[in-house]
Amino acid sequence: MLEILLFPLLTALCIVVVAGPLGCFVVWRRMAYFGDTLAHSALMGIALALIFSINIQLSIVISCIGLALLLARVQQQQSLSGDTWLGIYSHACLAIGLISISLAGEGNIDLYAYLFGDLLAANVFDCLLIATVSSLILGFLYYYWRPLLSICLNEDLAQVEGIAVAPLRAALMVAFALLTAMAMKVVGVLLITALLIIPAAAARPWCKSPHAMAVLASLIGLLSLGLGMLASLWWDIPTGPSIVSAASALFMLSQLRRSRSY
Amino acid sequence: MSAITSIEPLIQAENISVRYGDKLVLQNANLSLLPGKISSLIGPNGAGKSTLVKAILGLTPLATGQVTRRPKLRVGYMPQQLNLDPSLPISARDFLKLASSDHRQIDTNAELCGIAQKLQHPLAKLSGGELQRILLCRALLRQPQLLVLDEPAQGVDVNGQSELYQLIGQLRDQLNCGVLMISHDLHFVMAGTDEVICLNQHICCHGHPESVSSHPEYLRLFGNNSGAGVAIYTHHHDHQHDIHGDVVDPHTCNH
Secondary structure, three states: OHHHHHHHHHHHHHHHHHHHHHHHHHHHOOOHHHHHHHHHHHHHHHHHHHHHOOOHHHHHHHHHHHHHHHHHHHOOOOOOOHHHHHHHHHHHHHHHHHHHHHHHOHHHOOHHHHHHOOHHHOOHHHHHHHHHHHHHHHHHHHHOHHHHHHHHHOHHHHHHOOOOHHHHHHHHHHHHHHHHHHHHHHHOHHHHHHHHHHHHHHHHHHOOOHHHHHHHHHHHHHHHHHHHHHHHHHHOOOHHHHHHHHHHHHHHHHOOOOOOOO | OOOOOOOOOOEEEEEEEEEEOOEEEEEEEEEEEOOOOEEEEEOOOOOOHHHHHHHHOOOOOOOEEEEEEOOOOOEEEEOOOOOOOOOOOOEHHHHHHOOOOOHHHHHHHHHHOOOHHHOOOEHHHOOHHHHHHHHHHHHHOOOOOEEEEEOOOOOOOHHHHHHHHHHHHHHHHHHOOEEEEEOOOHHHHHHHOOEEEEEEOEEEEEEOHHHHHOOHHHHHHHOOOOOOOOOOOOOOOOOEEOOOOOEEOHHHOOO
Protein backbone atom coordinates (compact mmCIF):
# COMPACT_ATOMS: atom_id res chain seq x y z
CA MET A 1 0.00 0.00 0.00
CA LEU A 2 2.70 2.48 1.04
CA GLU A 3 4.93 1.68 -1.94
CA ILE A 4 2.06 2.34 -4.33
CA LEU A 5 1.39 5.70 -2.72
CA LEU A 6 4.96 6.81 -2.06
CA PHE A 7 5.88 8.19 -5.49
CA PRO A 8 2.52 9.81 -6.23
CA LEU A 9 2.66 11.44 -2.82
CA LEU A 10 6.21 12.75 -3.26
CA THR A 11 5.38 13.98 -6.77
CA ALA A 12 2.33 15.88 -5.59
CA LEU A 13 4.25 17.23 -2.61
CA CYS A 14 6.90 18.81 -4.84
CA ILE A 15 4.31 20.45 -7.06
CA VAL A 16 2.14 21.77 -4.25
CA VAL A 17 5.09 23.30 -2.41
CA VAL A 18 6.15 25.26 -5.52
CA ALA A 19 2.58 26.11 -6.43
CA GLY A 20 2.33 28.19 -3.22
CA PRO A 21 4.80 30.99 -4.02
CA LEU A 22 4.30 30.75 -7.78
CA GLY A 23 0.55 30.96 -7.27
CA CYS A 24 1.06 34.15 -5.25
CA PHE A 25 2.68 35.76 -8.28
CA VAL A 26 -0.19 34.54 -10.45
CA VAL A 27 -2.62 36.28 -8.08
CA TRP A 28 -0.55 39.46 -7.60
CA ARG A 29 0.11 39.88 -11.30
CA ARG A 30 -3.46 38.88 -12.24
CA MET A 31 -2.30 36.06 -14.47
CA ALA A 32 -5.03 33.52 -13.65
CA TYR A 33 -6.29 33.52 -17.21
CA PHE A 34 -2.76 32.81 -18.39
CA GLY A 35 -2.98 29.53 -16.46
CA ASP A 36 -5.99 28.43 -18.47
CA THR A 37 -4.27 29.36 -21.71
CA LEU A 38 -1.26 27.27 -20.70
CA ALA A 39 -3.50 24.35 -19.83
CA HIS A 40 -5.05 24.48 -23.28
CA SER A 41 -1.63 24.61 -24.89
CA ALA A 42 -0.70 21.54 -22.83
CA LEU A 43 -3.66 19.79 -24.39
CA MET A 44 -2.37 20.81 -27.79
CA GLY A 45 1.02 19.39 -26.76
CA ILE A 46 -0.57 16.01 -26.10
CA ALA A 47 -2.24 16.03 -29.50
CA LEU A 48 0.98 17.00 -31.28
CA ALA A 49 2.85 14.24 -29.45
CA LEU A 50 0.37 11.75 -30.82
CA ILE A 51 0.64 13.02 -34.38
CA PHE A 52 4.43 13.24 -34.48
CA SER A 53 4.92 10.23 -32.16
CA ILE A 54 7.19 11.98 -29.69
CA ASN A 55 7.29 11.72 -25.92
CA ILE A 56 4.10 13.20 -24.50
CA GLN A 57 5.65 14.84 -21.44
CA LEU A 58 8.32 16.47 -23.61
CA SER A 59 5.75 17.66 -26.12
CA ILE A 60 3.66 19.24 -23.36
CA VAL A 61 6.67 21.05 -21.93
CA ILE A 62 7.72 22.36 -25.35
CA SER A 63 4.19 23.47 -26.14
CA CYS A 64 3.76 25.31 -22.82
CA ILE A 65 7.15 27.04 -22.92
CA GLY A 66 6.63 28.00 -26.56
CA LEU A 67 3.34 29.62 -25.66
CA ALA A 68 4.82 31.42 -22.65
CA LEU A 69 7.61 32.93 -24.75
CA LEU A 70 5.20 33.89 -27.52
CA LEU A 71 2.92 35.63 -25.04
CA ALA A 72 5.81 37.38 -23.30
CA ARG A 73 6.62 38.79 -26.71
CA VAL A 74 3.22 39.82 -28.04
CA GLN A 75 2.07 41.36 -24.78
CA GLN A 76 4.54 44.16 -25.30
CA GLN A 77 2.63 45.23 -28.37
CA GLN A 78 -0.14 47.59 -27.59
CA SER A 79 -2.56 47.08 -30.44
CA LEU A 80 -4.55 44.50 -28.45
CA SER A 81 -4.80 44.10 -24.70
CA GLY A 82 -3.02 41.23 -22.99
CA ASP A 83 -6.39 39.78 -22.12
CA THR A 84 -7.43 39.56 -25.75
CA TRP A 85 -4.15 37.91 -26.75
CA LEU A 86 -4.66 35.31 -24.04
CA GLY A 87 -8.21 34.63 -25.17
CA ILE A 88 -7.09 34.17 -28.76
CA TYR A 89 -4.22 31.82 -27.95
CA SER A 90 -6.21 29.92 -25.36
CA HIS A 91 -9.02 29.01 -27.71
CA ALA A 92 -6.81 28.56 -30.76
CA CYS A 93 -4.78 25.99 -28.79
CA LEU A 94 -7.91 24.27 -27.57
CA ALA A 95 -9.37 24.08 -31.09
CA ILE A 96 -6.16 22.78 -32.65
CA GLY A 97 -5.73 20.32 -29.79
CA LEU A 98 -9.26 18.95 -30.21
CA ILE A 99 -8.85 18.58 -33.98
CA SER A 100 -5.49 16.85 -33.56
CA ILE A 101 -6.83 14.46 -30.97
CA SER A 102 -9.74 13.50 -33.19
CA LEU A 103 -7.36 13.02 -36.15
CA ALA A 104 -4.97 10.93 -34.07
CA GLY A 105 -7.87 8.74 -33.07
CA GLU A 106 -9.46 9.10 -29.68
CA GLY A 107 -8.84 5.45 -28.92
CA ASN A 108 -5.08 5.99 -28.85
CA ILE A 109 -5.12 8.15 -25.82
CA ASP A 110 -6.52 8.13 -22.34
CA LEU A 111 -7.85 11.66 -22.56
CA TYR A 112 -9.54 11.29 -19.20
CA ALA A 113 -6.16 10.88 -17.48
CA TYR A 114 -4.97 14.20 -18.89
CA LEU A 115 -8.16 16.08 -18.21
CA PHE A 116 -8.48 15.01 -14.59
CA GLY A 117 -4.96 13.96 -13.67
CA ASP A 118 -3.43 10.58 -13.15
CA LEU A 119 -1.53 11.04 -9.92
CA LEU A 120 -1.66 7.46 -8.72
CA ALA A 121 0.16 6.36 -11.88
CA ALA A 122 3.25 8.46 -11.04
CA ASN A 123 6.42 6.35 -10.96
CA VAL A 124 10.04 6.89 -9.86
CA PHE A 125 10.90 8.61 -13.11
CA ASP A 126 8.02 11.12 -12.86
CA CYS A 127 8.90 11.76 -9.27
CA LEU A 128 12.58 12.52 -9.98
CA LEU A 129 11.78 14.71 -12.98
CA ILE A 130 9.19 16.73 -11.10
CA ALA A 131 11.42 17.05 -8.03
CA THR A 132 14.19 18.46 -10.23
CA VAL A 133 11.98 20.94 -12.03
CA SER A 134 10.31 21.99 -8.77
CA SER A 135 13.63 22.71 -7.09
CA LEU A 136 14.73 24.74 -10.10
CA ILE A 137 11.58 26.88 -9.98
CA LEU A 138 11.78 27.26 -6.21
CA GLY A 139 15.43 28.29 -6.49
CA PHE A 140 14.54 30.85 -9.15
CA LEU A 141 11.76 32.35 -7.04
CA TYR A 142 13.97 32.47 -3.96
CA TYR A 143 16.93 34.02 -5.73
CA TYR A 144 14.92 36.65 -7.62
CA TRP A 145 12.33 37.27 -4.90
CA ARG A 146 12.90 41.01 -4.50
CA PRO A 147 13.19 41.86 -8.19
CA LEU A 148 10.08 39.76 -8.90
CA LEU A 149 8.14 41.64 -6.23
CA SER A 150 9.39 44.91 -7.67
CA ILE A 151 8.02 44.14 -11.11
CA CYS A 152 4.65 43.28 -9.56
CA LEU A 153 4.45 46.80 -8.15
CA ASN A 154 5.74 48.95 -10.99
CA GLU A 155 7.72 47.71 -13.96
CA ASP A 156 9.08 51.14 -14.93
CA LEU A 157 10.39 51.75 -11.44
CA ALA A 158 11.99 48.30 -11.41
CA GLN A 159 13.65 49.01 -14.75
CA VAL A 160 15.03 52.34 -13.57
CA GLU A 161 16.42 50.60 -10.49
CA GLY A 162 18.42 48.33 -12.76
CA ILE A 163 16.24 45.21 -12.92
CA ALA A 164 16.12 43.45 -16.30
CA VAL A 165 12.33 43.49 -16.43
CA ALA A 166 11.59 41.80 -19.75
CA PRO A 167 13.83 38.72 -19.21
CA LEU A 168 12.58 38.33 -15.66
CA ARG A 169 8.96 38.54 -16.73
CA ALA A 170 9.60 35.95 -19.44
CA ALA A 171 11.38 33.71 -16.91
CA LEU A 172 8.38 33.90 -14.59
CA MET A 173 6.07 32.87 -17.43
CA VAL A 174 8.38 29.97 -18.34
CA ALA A 175 8.41 28.84 -14.69
CA PHE A 176 4.63 28.98 -14.78
CA ALA A 177 4.61 26.98 -18.03
CA LEU A 178 6.93 24.32 -16.60
CA LEU A 179 4.86 23.90 -13.47
CA THR A 180 1.70 23.65 -15.55
CA ALA A 181 3.24 20.91 -17.68
CA MET A 182 4.22 19.05 -14.52
CA ALA A 183 1.07 19.67 -12.52
CA MET A 184 -1.06 18.08 -15.23
CA LYS A 185 0.00 14.77 -13.74
CA VAL A 186 -1.55 15.67 -10.40
CA VAL A 187 -4.77 17.52 -11.08
CA GLY A 188 -5.17 17.40 -14.84
CA VAL A 189 -5.53 20.12 -17.45
CA LEU A 190 -8.81 21.48 -16.21
CA LEU A 191 -7.73 22.13 -12.63
CA ILE A 192 -4.14 23.38 -12.88
CA THR A 193 -4.99 27.04 -12.36
CA ALA A 194 -7.00 26.11 -9.28
CA LEU A 195 -3.95 24.49 -7.70
CA LEU A 196 -2.03 27.73 -8.15
CA ILE A 197 -4.52 30.40 -7.22
CA ILE A 198 -6.74 28.84 -4.54
CA PRO A 199 -4.03 28.21 -1.88
CA ALA A 200 -2.59 31.70 -2.52
CA ALA A 201 -6.03 33.32 -2.24
CA ALA A 202 -6.77 31.33 0.92
CA ALA A 203 -3.51 32.53 2.48
CA ARG A 204 -4.21 36.20 1.74
CA PRO A 205 -6.38 37.21 4.76
CA TRP A 206 -3.83 35.86 7.25
CA CYS A 207 -0.73 37.56 5.94
CA LYS A 208 0.96 40.90 6.46
CA SER A 209 3.90 40.38 4.15
CA PRO A 210 4.49 38.85 0.71
CA HIS A 211 6.87 36.17 1.98
CA ALA A 212 4.45 35.08 4.71
CA MET A 213 1.77 34.71 2.05
CA ALA A 214 4.08 32.57 -0.12
CA VAL A 215 4.92 30.23 2.76
CA LEU A 216 1.34 29.98 3.99
CA ALA A 217 0.10 29.26 0.46
CA SER A 218 2.47 26.29 0.33
CA LEU A 219 1.23 25.04 3.69
CA ILE A 220 -2.41 25.39 2.65
CA GLY A 221 -1.53 23.53 -0.54
CA LEU A 222 0.02 20.72 1.51
CA LEU A 223 -3.03 20.53 3.76
CA SER A 224 -5.32 20.40 0.71
CA LEU A 225 -3.17 17.64 -0.76
CA GLY A 226 -3.37 15.61 2.45
CA LEU A 227 -7.13 16.07 2.84
CA GLY A 228 -7.77 15.49 -0.86
CA MET A 229 -5.73 12.28 -0.98
CA LEU A 230 -7.47 10.93 2.12
CA ALA A 231 -10.89 11.75 0.72
CA SER A 232 -9.91 10.20 -2.57
CA LEU A 233 -8.85 6.93 -0.93
CA TRP A 234 -11.75 6.86 1.50
CA TRP A 235 -14.57 7.47 -0.93
CA ASP A 236 -12.78 6.21 -4.04
CA ILE A 237 -13.15 9.49 -5.94
CA PRO A 238 -10.71 11.03 -8.49
CA THR A 239 -7.63 12.44 -6.74
CA GLY A 240 -7.15 15.71 -8.65
CA PRO A 241 -10.68 17.05 -8.18
CA SER A 242 -10.74 16.04 -4.53
CA ILE A 243 -7.48 17.94 -3.86
CA VAL A 244 -8.96 21.03 -5.51
CA SER A 245 -12.21 20.62 -3.57
CA ALA A 246 -10.26 20.44 -0.32
CA ALA A 247 -8.38 23.62 -1.27
CA SER A 248 -11.67 25.34 -2.10
CA ALA A 249 -13.10 24.35 1.27
CA LEU A 250 -10.04 25.78 3.00
CA PHE A 251 -10.44 28.96 0.97
CA MET A 252 -14.06 29.31 2.14
CA LEU A 253 -12.92 28.87 5.74
CA SER A 254 -10.18 31.45 5.33
CA GLN A 255 -12.73 34.01 4.17
CA LEU A 256 -14.33 33.89 7.60
CA ARG A 257 -11.38 35.85 8.89
CA ARG A 258 -11.84 39.51 8.17
CA SER A 259 -8.52 40.72 6.96
CA ARG A 260 -7.38 43.38 9.41
CA SER A 261 -6.76 46.12 6.88
CA TYR A 262 -3.86 44.21 5.37
CA MET B 1 19.20 77.46 -22.18
CA SER B 2 20.94 77.96 -18.88
CA ALA B 3 23.93 80.23 -18.78
CA ILE B 4 26.05 77.64 -16.99
CA THR B 5 27.31 75.59 -19.88
CA SER B 6 30.59 74.56 -18.31
CA ILE B 7 28.84 72.02 -16.03
CA GLU B 8 28.55 68.64 -17.63
CA PRO B 9 24.85 67.74 -17.91
CA LEU B 10 23.52 64.67 -16.10
CA ILE B 11 21.46 63.68 -19.09
CA GLN B 12 21.37 65.20 -22.51
CA ALA B 13 18.70 64.34 -25.04
CA GLU B 14 19.24 65.40 -28.63
CA ASN B 15 16.50 65.47 -31.21
CA ILE B 16 14.59 62.59 -29.71
CA SER B 17 11.30 61.40 -31.21
CA VAL B 18 9.04 58.62 -30.00
CA ARG B 19 6.47 56.81 -32.09
CA TYR B 20 3.61 54.67 -30.79
CA GLY B 21 2.41 52.64 -33.75
CA ASP B 22 2.30 55.20 -36.53
CA LYS B 23 1.53 58.12 -34.24
CA LEU B 24 4.38 60.46 -33.46
CA VAL B 25 3.89 61.35 -29.79
CA LEU B 26 7.15 63.20 -29.29
CA GLN B 27 8.95 65.15 -31.92
CA ASN B 28 12.58 66.32 -32.02
CA ALA B 29 12.89 67.18 -28.35
CA ASN B 30 16.14 68.52 -26.95
CA LEU B 31 16.75 68.54 -23.25
CA SER B 32 19.66 68.94 -20.94
CA LEU B 33 19.46 68.33 -17.18
CA LEU B 34 21.99 69.89 -14.85
CA PRO B 35 22.92 69.03 -11.26
CA GLY B 36 21.25 71.19 -8.64
CA LYS B 37 18.60 72.48 -11.03
CA ILE B 38 14.88 71.84 -10.97
CA SER B 39 13.40 71.52 -14.43
CA SER B 40 9.63 71.35 -14.78
CA LEU B 41 7.86 69.80 -17.67
CA ILE B 42 4.46 71.29 -18.37
CA GLY B 43 1.96 70.86 -21.15
CA PRO B 44 -1.62 69.78 -21.84
CA ASN B 45 -2.75 66.18 -21.50
CA GLY B 46 -1.47 63.96 -24.26
CA ALA B 47 1.40 66.36 -24.86
CA GLY B 48 3.89 63.54 -24.38
CA LYS B 49 5.24 64.57 -20.98
CA SER B 50 5.38 61.06 -19.57
CA THR B 51 6.71 59.82 -22.89
CA LEU B 52 9.57 62.31 -22.79
CA VAL B 53 10.40 61.20 -19.24
CA LYS B 54 10.29 57.53 -20.25
CA ALA B 55 12.45 58.19 -23.28
CA ILE B 56 15.06 59.93 -21.15
CA LEU B 57 15.07 57.04 -18.68
CA GLY B 58 15.46 54.51 -21.47
CA LEU B 59 12.04 52.96 -20.79
CA THR B 60 10.70 53.44 -24.27
CA PRO B 61 12.51 52.99 -27.60
CA LEU B 62 13.46 56.12 -29.55
CA ALA B 63 12.41 56.61 -33.16
CA THR B 64 15.16 59.18 -33.72
CA GLY B 65 17.80 61.02 -31.75
CA GLN B 66 19.89 59.95 -28.83
CA VAL B 67 20.11 60.28 -25.07
CA THR B 68 23.51 60.65 -23.45
CA ARG B 69 23.77 59.94 -19.75
CA ARG B 70 26.63 60.62 -17.45
CA PRO B 71 28.41 57.30 -16.86
CA LYS B 72 27.03 55.42 -13.83
CA LEU B 73 24.34 58.02 -13.30
CA ARG B 74 22.13 57.17 -10.32
CA VAL B 75 18.52 58.04 -11.04
CA GLY B 76 15.71 58.09 -8.49
CA TYR B 77 12.37 57.71 -10.24
CA MET B 78 8.97 58.42 -8.81
CA PRO B 79 6.32 56.87 -11.05
CA GLN B 80 2.85 58.32 -11.40
CA GLN B 81 1.27 55.39 -9.58
CA LEU B 82 1.81 51.89 -8.30
CA ASN B 83 0.15 48.87 -9.74
CA LEU B 84 -0.70 47.58 -6.27
CA ASP B 85 -3.07 44.65 -6.39
CA PRO B 86 -5.12 44.38 -3.16
CA SER B 87 -4.10 40.73 -2.93
CA LEU B 88 -0.48 41.73 -2.30
CA PRO B 89 0.06 42.33 1.42
CA ILE B 90 3.02 44.65 1.81
CA SER B 91 3.93 47.23 4.42
CA ALA B 92 5.51 50.55 3.54
CA ARG B 93 8.78 49.38 5.07
CA ASP B 94 8.81 46.14 3.07
CA PHE B 95 8.15 48.20 -0.04
CA LEU B 96 11.14 50.42 0.71
CA LYS B 97 13.25 47.35 1.46
CA LEU B 98 12.90 46.37 -2.19
CA ALA B 99 15.20 49.28 -3.02
CA SER B 100 17.61 49.07 -0.09
CA SER B 101 18.36 46.52 2.60
CA ASP B 102 19.97 49.14 4.83
CA HIS B 103 17.51 49.79 7.66
CA ARG B 104 19.26 52.91 8.86
CA GLN B 105 19.15 54.41 5.38
CA ILE B 106 15.43 53.66 5.16
CA ASP B 107 14.76 55.31 8.51
CA THR B 108 16.82 58.39 7.68
CA ASN B 109 15.12 58.95 4.35
CA ALA B 110 11.66 58.23 5.74
CA GLU B 111 12.36 60.89 8.36
CA LEU B 112 13.45 63.27 5.64
CA CYS B 113 10.24 62.67 3.71
CA GLY B 114 8.15 63.01 6.89
CA ILE B 115 6.72 59.50 6.60
CA ALA B 116 8.71 57.68 9.33
CA GLN B 117 5.68 57.04 11.53
CA LYS B 118 3.82 55.25 8.72
CA LEU B 119 6.42 52.62 7.86
CA GLN B 120 4.58 49.75 9.55
CA HIS B 121 1.32 50.52 7.79
CA PRO B 122 0.16 48.47 4.83
CA LEU B 123 0.91 50.24 1.57
CA ALA B 124 -2.69 49.85 0.40
CA LYS B 125 -4.00 51.82 3.39
CA LEU B 126 -1.90 54.95 2.94
CA SER B 127 -3.50 58.16 1.75
CA GLY B 128 -2.55 59.69 -1.59
CA GLY B 129 -0.12 62.13 0.01
CA GLU B 130 1.49 59.47 2.19
CA LEU B 131 1.93 57.16 -0.77
CA GLN B 132 3.59 59.94 -2.77
CA ARG B 133 6.01 60.49 0.11
CA ILE B 134 6.80 56.78 0.27
CA LEU B 135 7.48 56.79 -3.47
CA LEU B 136 9.71 59.83 -3.07
CA CYS B 137 11.49 58.10 -0.21
CA ARG B 138 12.09 55.05 -2.38
CA ALA B 139 13.56 57.26 -5.09
CA LEU B 140 15.90 58.82 -2.50
CA LEU B 141 17.14 55.40 -1.35
CA ARG B 142 19.04 55.20 -4.61
CA GLN B 143 21.12 58.20 -3.46
CA PRO B 144 20.20 59.83 -6.74
CA GLN B 145 22.17 62.37 -8.72
CA LEU B 146 18.98 62.94 -10.67
CA LEU B 147 15.41 62.77 -9.36
CA VAL B 148 12.72 62.18 -11.94
CA LEU B 149 9.22 62.85 -10.63
CA ASP B 150 6.11 62.09 -12.64
CA GLU B 151 3.40 64.34 -11.20
CA PRO B 152 4.58 64.14 -7.59
CA ALA B 153 1.59 66.03 -6.20
CA GLN B 154 -1.02 63.89 -7.91
CA GLY B 155 -3.89 62.97 -5.61
CA VAL B 156 -2.59 65.21 -2.82
CA ASP B 157 -4.72 67.91 -1.22
CA VAL B 158 -3.77 71.57 -1.55
CA ASN B 159 -1.86 71.88 1.75
CA GLY B 160 -0.06 68.63 1.11
CA GLN B 161 0.87 69.81 -2.36
CA SER B 162 2.71 72.91 -1.21
CA GLU B 163 4.44 70.86 1.50
CA LEU B 164 5.50 68.30 -1.04
CA TYR B 165 6.86 70.92 -3.43
CA GLN B 166 8.73 72.57 -0.57
CA LEU B 167 10.20 69.20 0.33
CA ILE B 168 11.38 68.69 -3.23
CA GLY B 169 13.10 72.08 -3.26
CA GLN B 170 14.68 71.26 0.10
CA LEU B 171 15.92 67.90 -1.16
CA ARG B 172 17.49 69.54 -4.17
CA ASP B 173 19.42 71.87 -1.84
CA GLN B 174 20.51 69.05 0.47
CA LEU B 175 21.49 66.49 -2.15
CA ASN B 176 22.44 68.92 -4.90
CA CYS B 177 20.73 66.58 -7.34
CA GLY B 178 19.11 67.55 -10.59
CA VAL B 179 15.32 67.30 -10.64
CA LEU B 180 13.09 66.70 -13.62
CA MET B 181 9.45 66.95 -12.74
CA ILE B 182 6.18 66.75 -14.56
CA SER B 183 3.81 69.16 -12.94
CA HIS B 184 0.35 70.52 -13.45
CA ASP B 185 0.68 73.20 -10.85
CA LEU B 186 1.69 76.26 -12.82
CA HIS B 187 2.05 78.38 -9.69
CA PHE B 188 4.66 76.12 -8.24
CA VAL B 189 6.35 75.73 -11.57
CA MET B 190 6.70 79.47 -11.94
CA ALA B 191 7.77 80.08 -8.33
CA GLY B 192 9.92 77.08 -7.54
CA THR B 193 11.79 75.90 -10.59
CA ASP B 194 14.88 76.94 -12.44
CA GLU B 195 13.82 75.91 -15.89
CA VAL B 196 10.45 75.36 -17.46
CA ILE B 197 9.95 73.16 -20.47
CA CYS B 198 6.67 73.60 -22.20
CA LEU B 199 5.75 70.55 -24.23
CA ASN B 200 3.08 69.85 -26.77
CA GLN B 201 4.38 66.93 -28.85
CA HIS B 202 7.39 69.11 -29.50
CA ILE B 203 9.10 71.47 -27.08
CA CYS B 204 7.24 74.74 -27.62
CA CYS B 205 9.51 76.84 -25.50
CA HIS B 206 11.84 76.46 -22.59
CA GLY B 207 13.93 78.59 -20.31
CA HIS B 208 13.65 80.57 -17.13
CA PRO B 209 10.08 80.68 -15.77
CA GLU B 210 9.69 84.41 -16.44
CA SER B 211 10.82 84.19 -20.01
CA VAL B 212 8.61 81.19 -20.66
CA SER B 213 5.51 82.75 -19.17
CA SER B 214 5.67 85.57 -21.68
CA HIS B 215 6.42 83.31 -24.63
CA PRO B 216 3.61 83.35 -27.20
CA GLU B 217 3.50 79.52 -27.41
CA TYR B 218 3.09 79.32 -23.64
CA LEU B 219 0.36 81.93 -23.66
CA ARG B 220 -1.45 80.06 -26.41
CA LEU B 221 -1.40 76.84 -24.34
CA PHE B 222 -2.02 78.20 -20.86
CA GLY B 223 -3.63 81.58 -21.33
CA ASN B 224 -2.46 85.00 -20.28
CA ASN B 225 -3.15 84.91 -16.59
CA SER B 226 -1.38 81.96 -15.05
CA GLY B 227 0.44 83.90 -12.41
CA ALA B 228 4.13 84.08 -13.20
CA GLY B 229 6.22 84.89 -10.18
CA VAL B 230 3.39 84.42 -7.72
CA ALA B 231 4.76 82.90 -4.56
CA ILE B 232 3.43 79.52 -3.67
CA TYR B 233 1.44 80.42 -0.52
CA THR B 234 -0.13 83.56 -1.77
CA HIS B 235 -1.62 82.52 -5.06
CA HIS B 236 -5.19 83.16 -6.11
CA HIS B 237 -7.14 80.95 -8.37
CA ASP B 238 -7.38 83.22 -11.32
CA HIS B 239 -8.11 80.41 -13.73
CA GLN B 240 -9.80 77.04 -13.64
CA HIS B 241 -8.64 73.58 -14.57
CA ASP B 242 -10.84 71.10 -16.31
CA ILE B 243 -10.73 67.45 -15.25
CA HIS B 244 -7.66 66.88 -17.37
CA GLY B 245 -5.77 69.60 -15.61
CA ASP B 246 -5.88 71.86 -18.62
CA VAL B 247 -6.50 75.50 -17.99
CA VAL B 248 -10.02 76.50 -18.82
CA ASP B 249 -10.84 79.98 -20.02
CA PRO B 250 -12.62 81.64 -17.05
CA HIS B 251 -15.28 83.09 -19.33
CA THR B 252 -16.48 79.69 -20.48
CA CYS B 253 -16.36 78.16 -17.04
CA ASN B 254 -19.55 77.53 -15.07
CA HIS B 255 -18.11 77.85 -11.56
